[in-house]
Amino acid sequence: MVIKDYYSVSEAAEILGKNPETLRRWDNDGKLEAVREPISNYRVYKKEQLEMFPEFKSYFNKIDKGNFEAPLKNYHVLELFAGAGGLAIGLEQAGINCTALNEIDKWACKTLRTNRPQWHVIENDIKEVNFSKYKGHVDVVTGGFPCQAFSYAGKKLGLEDARGTLFYEFARVVQETMPQICIGENVRGLLNHDGGKTLKGMISILDEIGYNVVSPVRVLKAINYNVPQKRERLILVAVRKDIHIEYQYPKPFSEIYTLKDALKKGALFPTNVPKSGGAKYPNHKKAVLDLVPPKGYWRDLPIDIQKEYMQKSFYLGGGKTGMARRIGWDEPCLTLTCSPAQKQTERCHPDETRPFTVREYARIQTFPDDWIFEGSISQQYKQIGNAVPVNLAKEIGFSIVSFLNKCYVAELETQPKLKDNELVN
Ligand SMILES: C[S@@+](CC[C@H](N)C(=O)[O-])C[C@H]1O[C@@H](n2cnc3c(N)ncnc32)[C@H](O)[C@@H]1O
Numbered sequence: 001m002v003i004k005d006y007y008s009v010s011e012a013a014e015i016l017g018k019n020p021e022t023l024r025r026w027d028n029d030g031k032l033e034a035v036r037e038p039i040s041n042y043r044v045y046k047k048e049q050l051e052m053f054p055e056f057k058s059y060f061n062k063i064d065k066g067n068f069e070a071p072l073k074n075y076h077v078l079e080l081f082a083g084a085g086g087l088a089i090g091l092e093q094a095g096i097n098c099t100a101l102n103e104i105d106k107w108a109c110k111t112l113r114t115n116r117p118q119w120h121v122i123e124n125d126i127k128e129v130n131f132s133k134y135k136g137h138v139d140v141v142t143g144g145f146p147c148q149a150f151s152y153a154g155k156k157l158g159l160e161d162a163r164g165t166l167f168y169e170f171a172r173v174v175q176e177t178m179p180q181i182c183i184g185e186n187v188r189g190l191l192n193h194d195g196g197k198t199l200k201g202m203i204s205i206l207d208e209i210g211y212n213v214v215s216p217v218r219v220l221k222a223i224n225y226n227v228p229q230k231r232e233r234l235i236l237v238a239v240r241k242d243i244h245i246e247y248q249y250p251k252p253f254s255e256i257y258t259l260k261d262a263l264k265k266g267a268l269f270p271t272n273v274p275k276s277g278g279a280k281y282p283n284h285k286k287a288v289l290d291l292v293p294p295k296g297y298w299r300d301l302p303i304d305i306q307k308e309y310m311q312k313s314f315y316l317g318g319g320k321t322g323m324a325r326r327i328g329w330d331e332p333c334l335t336l337t338c339s340p341a342q343k344q345t346e347r348c349h350p351d352e353t354r355p356f357t358v359r360e361y362a363r364i365q366t367f368p369d370d371w372i373f374e375g376s377i378s379q380q381y382k383q384i385g386n387a388v389p390v391n392l393a394k395e396i397g398f399s400i401v402s403f404l405n406k407c408y409v410a411e412l413e414t415q416p417k418l419k420d421n422e423l424v425n
Pocket residue numbers: 081082083084085086087088102103104105108124125126127143144145146166383386387388389
């Protein structure tokens with residue numbers, strides 16, 4: 001984020017490391033009053049107001065230095081719901097060893113095995129696997145558990161209340177292995193799922209099994225972590241209760257990359273994107289998208305074509321900015337989905353009227369060009385669309401290394417020192 005004159009509520013919350021709710025409360029108390037931005041009339045904070053907080057200075061001082069930290073010893077991860085390995089590759093790039101990965105989908109497992117024959121891939125429904133043997137052998141458990149509701153009536157929830165959901169399985173594996181830290185990855189929607197109760201229930205369950213969730217739970221924007229895509233991921237971090245070390249989310253970078261950086265030789269990749277197969281639009285969709293300019297969408301069509309293409313959605317209101325959307329070279333791509341030609345979420349190539357190819361998709365998710373995806377073209381798109389962008393995962397990886405290094409140093413400090421005459425070989 002570059003320093004500017006006005007900040008939205010969510011930007012100010014990110015800079016100060018507070019919840020937007022806290023900022024609203026401060027607004028009522030007069031501690032930090034929002035003003036109306038002159039052009040948009042949105043509630044915003046002036047730079048001068050935020051500068052009074054020490055967090056403002058430290059936020060902008062730390063960015064751009066990167067989050068890199070070398071591991072002080074070998075750290076190990078157990079990666080659940082591993083998919084095609086977006087999160088796992090990022091953690092590997094941050095220097096964390098993958099002890100085992102669990103995934104149910106046979107094509108995703110094949111992808112993992114093809115690229116990393118040395119990884120131990122457990123191909124099975126997580127519900128069927130007991131992970132107790134990893135206790136004491138993994139420092140971190142990670143996993144993008146698919147989000148499902150469970151009943152929460154305002155009381156404290158225990159693990160058994162979530163039985164039947166994949167979050168239950170995630171928490172059960174954490175309980176079986178008791179790593180120092182665990183990281184759950186999910187969509188932004190989990191924040192407000194069932195009015196926030198689902199997330200509250202998860203925090204309560206992690207508390208019951210011996211973990212404190214780092215608060216506030218943050219949604220990280222991939223564009224702030226060297227990813228040319230406006231994707232957001234909720235990152236839920238929990239630290240084992242006997243550990244009194246603070247975890248810090250990775251600091252964002254100020255440089256924002258665009259589609260050009262993804263597909264052409266430049267700062268992100270040393271070559272242009274390799275050629276590969278990809279999906280095509282059906283003829284009627286191609287004819288419509290031919291009329292949309294780069295960075296344009298359905299509103300750029302003649303009105304009669306808008307009505308015909310959008311059908312009922314035309315009258316429903318709302319921006320629907322993802323429909324009939326053509327991406328421009330000089331903007332980050334919109335969030336990629338699991339299938340590139342679906343109607344609500346078209347992301348057309350800037351120059352040619354077609355969806356992005358498989359390798360273009362992979363570049364936008366910052367997968368390395370030599371990472372092979374197995375299965376049919378649609379299986380490949382699904383694996384890529386499901387992934388945590390690799391560059392975001394790498395920065396999360398550095399934040400884990402930094403946390404584990406602090407744990408390691410604290411552990412060394414508490415060990416009784418050997419006297420000279422007790423030195424061992
Ligand atoms: C969001 S994707 C994970 C993406 C992955 N973290 C990455 O960065 O590439 C969720 C994965 O959970 C897997 N999954 C769903 N149900 C599962 C189950 N019961 N057991 C194991 N894996 C499961 C899906 O096949 C899918 O690949």
